[in-house]
Amino acid sequence: MPKAASINVLIVDDQQSMRGICKYILGQLGFKDITEAKSGRDALGKIEKDKFDLIISDWNMPDIDGLTLLKVLRKHPKTSKMPFIMATGRSDKEQVQEAITAGVNNYIIKPFDAGTMKKRIEAVIGALA
């Protein structure tokens, strides 16, 4: 059973407010090792340098969006199995199928709460200790 505190999470969102909310909720769930990226490009730079146990990414972002980021990661052997949760708005719900095809592990509809986030994370990495 994975311990939240030992899991290295990367939050990718172009909005500082959303990164703050996500970080706060992850903190509530016991996560401590949290890195933030403000775009898909920024995320790729961070993923090149560090290994992450979980990525939670926004869909709509300037430069590289969440779906493109996911596709890029799935193409590389080093990151092809990196757990990836897409955080998306209600209006993007029909696009979820596209993300599934691209290899997303799970998704979460905004605005979300800690309970929903926990459920989604546990569906991907297993029940948290």
Place this chain on the structure above:
Amino acid sequence: MSLRKSTQATINKPVVTTVHQGDCHVSAMQNVTFSTVLGSCIAACVRDTQAKVGGMNHFLLAEQSGSAKDRFGASARYGAYAMEELINMVLKKGTGLKQNLEIKVFGGGKINSALNDVGASNIVFVHKFLSDEGYKIASEDMGGNFARRVLFSPTSGRARVKRLDSETGQNIVSKEIAFAGKQKIAKPADDDIELF
């Protein structure tokens, strides 16, 4: 009238779209005007000045306060999402460049003196959100002890505000609070698609 002329006349006919609490609408049509009535609620009008695309949202953060915890509370999450949804929709239909966005904000009135100043908390939220995200407010009409009707043209960016009388304002605030009370923060609709 020929079919072509008739079609053109229909396209050019003025259309007023009402933006209700919880709504978010975006358009690039010149004949469209967004209309909303605000008590303590906030409406943001966001327009891509290059693409001539704009939109309006309408939201109320019913349980905001200034504490650090509530910065990320249920209301703040809802408000941040409401703003993100509008901004993303305008970016998607427009140039995709944040520097082209022009933002105007309205509402946040304190109509009922017996209630907490929900309007003021909403004003604090929207100012902080826009400042955190690096946006400047092009114009605003917020606060005061009256309700407002706001009309916004999404292509020209022109916004008109009419201040409403106190009786109308009282009715509006009662409806806003009742609506906000019914809202559940992400008792998500996502549960209707279980994928994994």
